[in-house]
Structures are given as structure tokens and as C-alpha cells.
Amino acid sequence: MAKKLIMMSVLTLLGIGSAAQSMKKAKAYFKSGNFSQAKNEYLHIIDKQPQNGKALIYLGYILLMQNKLDEAESWLLKASKIKPNFATINNFLAEIYYRRNDFDKAAVYFRAIGREGLALKLARFKNQTPYQVDKQFDEVRIQFIVTNPLPFVKVIINQQYEGNFILDTGAGELILDENFAREAGAEIFGKPEISDFGGGKKATISHGKISSIQLGRFTVKNIPVQLLQLRHIELEGMKIDGVIGTIFLSQFLSTIDYKNGDLVLRNKHTHFPDQLSANALNASLIPFSIAGDHYMLAKGSINDSDTMLFFIDTGLGNTAFTCPASTVKKLKLPLQKNKRSSGQGGGGHYDIYPFHIEKLCLGNICVSNLHGQYGPFPKTLENSFGFKIDGLLSHEFFLNKALTIDFESMKYLISE
CATH class of the missing domain: 1.25.40.10 (Tetratricopeptide repeat domain)
Known part of the structure; x- marks a missing residue:
């Protein structure tokens, strides 16, 4: 015993x-x-x-x-x-x-x-359908006003308030400039929350709701939004009235078509990326995952490094990549400290140190001779989800390409 x-x-x-x-x-x-x-x-x-x-x-x-x-x-x-x-x-x-x-x-x-x-x-959405669209909706194309330094599209909020919105997968919900939101009659709820932005800067975000957003002839009703001070930011002389982020894009099979200058929104229940890839030139399917409400993550590399984990944030204008100090140190990235400049994000100004990128890859897609910046990457982002994020891949990488985001199969379709 x-x-x-x-x-x-x-x-x-x-x-x-x-x-x-x-x-x-x-x-x-x-x-x-x-x-x-x-x-x-x-x-x-x-x-x-x-x-x-x-x-x-x-x-x-x-x-x-x-x-x-x-x-x-x-x-x-x-x-x-x-x-x-x-x-x-x-x-x-x-x-x-x-x-x-x-x-x-x-x-x-x-x-x-x-x-x-x-x-x-x-x-507040009780007995309402969030992101409600017409039952017959199939597909809509909205032409960019400009593509660089970031894609802008024209929208109408609550049937009459026209604004210029950027496309930015680094954002979550639809974001409205605070003053624009009040002008448009957005409902506002609770106390503001503090959030992290580029360069480690912080700003307050409030929660709100709008009745509708119109993009071209296409209307979406009952939309949750966030409010943030944006109009002080100018890109090539254009003020930002709002941001179309990942959560809004996830309601559709969405394509940010940099090559042709269009935002394409498709019914995700009747359109599939396999159909699109059959007709696309040099198309690649790349898996991704999402942390939090909108942080899309995918594997890639920079300058023939080992495989790294990147946050896919298309909202860093005229730039392909930024990263934390640990990645700069590990890869010995050549910061040009004599060319320091100032950048501006949702939380305010921050210092930028440029560096040259010989090759940047996302999955099996690689692009050479790109611009990198040290400074915009929020310090808190690197380990905030319990794993290490090595860098942030952005706008310049996708120029002359179309980025389709399929949240059903959790894959990007990237084509030329």
C-alpha cells in the first residue's frame, strides 16, 4: 500500500x-x-x-x-x-x-x-442594427481625393456635414474631429479616455454615435464613433475631419487600392478573396491576427532579418516602417541623427530620425529602397499585449498595390 x-x-x-x-x-x-x-x-x-x-x-x-x-x-x-x-x-x-x-x-x-x-x-444601440446597410448592397468604390501622404476620401456625416477623412488601419472605429462631431450633431457619452498615439504621446478620446455616414452614393447607418482633436493636423495643406479605421473596414470585404486611387467596400457575405485573387496580378494571401479591437499583426522582415511580428498600420504618411528602440539596436538600423525632424500625430508633436531600408517584407512580398522613421512608434505598444511587436509597417510599402482585408479568413490579399 x-x-x-x-x-x-x-x-x-x-x-x-x-x-x-x-x-x-x-x-x-x-x-x-x-x-x-x-x-x-x-x-x-x-x-x-x-x-x-x-x-x-x-x-x-x-x-x-x-x-x-x-x-x-x-x-x-x-x-x-x-x-x-x-x-x-x-x-x-x-x-x-x-x-x-x-x-x-x-x-x-x-x-x-x-x-x-x-x-x-x-x-445606446439597443433595438438598432450597427453598421446597417441596404439589403441589396453589393459593392461601392469611393475615389481618393489624394493618395499621398495618406489617402483622403470625402464623406457626409448625418446627411449634411461634409468632411475629408483619411484611411488608417492604425485607427479602430470611425474617428471624428471633436469640433466636427459637435457640428454634425454626434451623440457623446461618458468621460473621455486617455489613449496612446505616435511618438508615445497621449490624448483623450471620447465615445459617440452618429446616425449615418455617406460615401459616394453608399450610406451606412447607426455607427459607433470616437472623438479626437484632429483638425490641427495638416497633411499637404489638408485638414483632417475624421479617420476611417479598421473596425469600420471590418464590416465589409474592404480594399484600399493605392494603385487606382479607390476605397472599395464589398458585401463580405457575397464576395470572397479567392474570387478577387483569381483576377488580380501577382496576388499574395498573407495571414494576420488582431489584438485588441484593431491591432492587425502579420509576420515580416526588414533588411533580411529573422522573421518579425509587425503591426500593419497604414496611417504613417510617406513612410514604410517605424519600430521601437530594441529593433533599432538589434538590427543596427542606420539612424540619420543629423536629419532630425518633427512629426505630428493624434497626441501631438514628436521627434523623427530617418533611416534607409534596403528591403522590407510582409509575408512573401518584398519592397526595396524605402523610408523608415525612428520616433513614431509608441513605446507602450511593444509589449502591451503580452508578446513583442517588432515594428510597424505602413503607407509607403503599399503604394502601387491594392490591400484587401478579409476578416472572415483573416488574410490579406495584396496585389499589383
């Missing part, structure tokens, strides 16, 4: 040790941005330890980043039974319901984690 107990104790200790090693391995995969490998490790751990709350949370988080919302919800609800009222779980569940446009449920969870302004905004 004693020998049997000793053997059971040894096996238990071996099991604990094995699980600990698996958790360590899974975390290492996750921190390095190898999410598929991390997911497999967490599944293995849960198979052995179904009540491992940390593994359940990480698995749900990875599935959320892969936009597999039903699976993510299932694992996170299991985790919530083990760790009830745990803020991290509530945050991820809020994000799931928000991405589904299930704003009633999302509001409950955002309120639970203290985001009252956002919760009030989402609750």
Missing part, C-alpha cells in the same frame, strides 16, 4: 512538472508571436488539466486574435467558471461580443471592467 502511494505521488509530481514545462513552452511561443504553436501547447495542457484557468484564458485569447469568436467564447466562459469576475476574461468576452456587433452583451462586460463611456455608447 505504501509503495502504491509513493508511486502515485511520484506520478503526480511528474505530471505537475510536465504541465509546468508545457506552460513555460506555451508562454515562450506566445511571447515570440508564434500563436499557432502556443495554441497547440495550451490545448495539450487543457487535455491533461481541464481546470487550468491560465491555459483556458490564453487559449481563448489566441482564438480571439484569430477571430474564431465562437471557439474563443467557449473557452473563456469555461475559464470564467474557474475565475469568476476576472477582469482579463471580462475584457476578452467584451471584445468578442463587440466584434460580433452584439453591443448589448458587450456593454455589460465593458462596464464590468470600468469602461463606462464605451458601455454607455454601445447600450
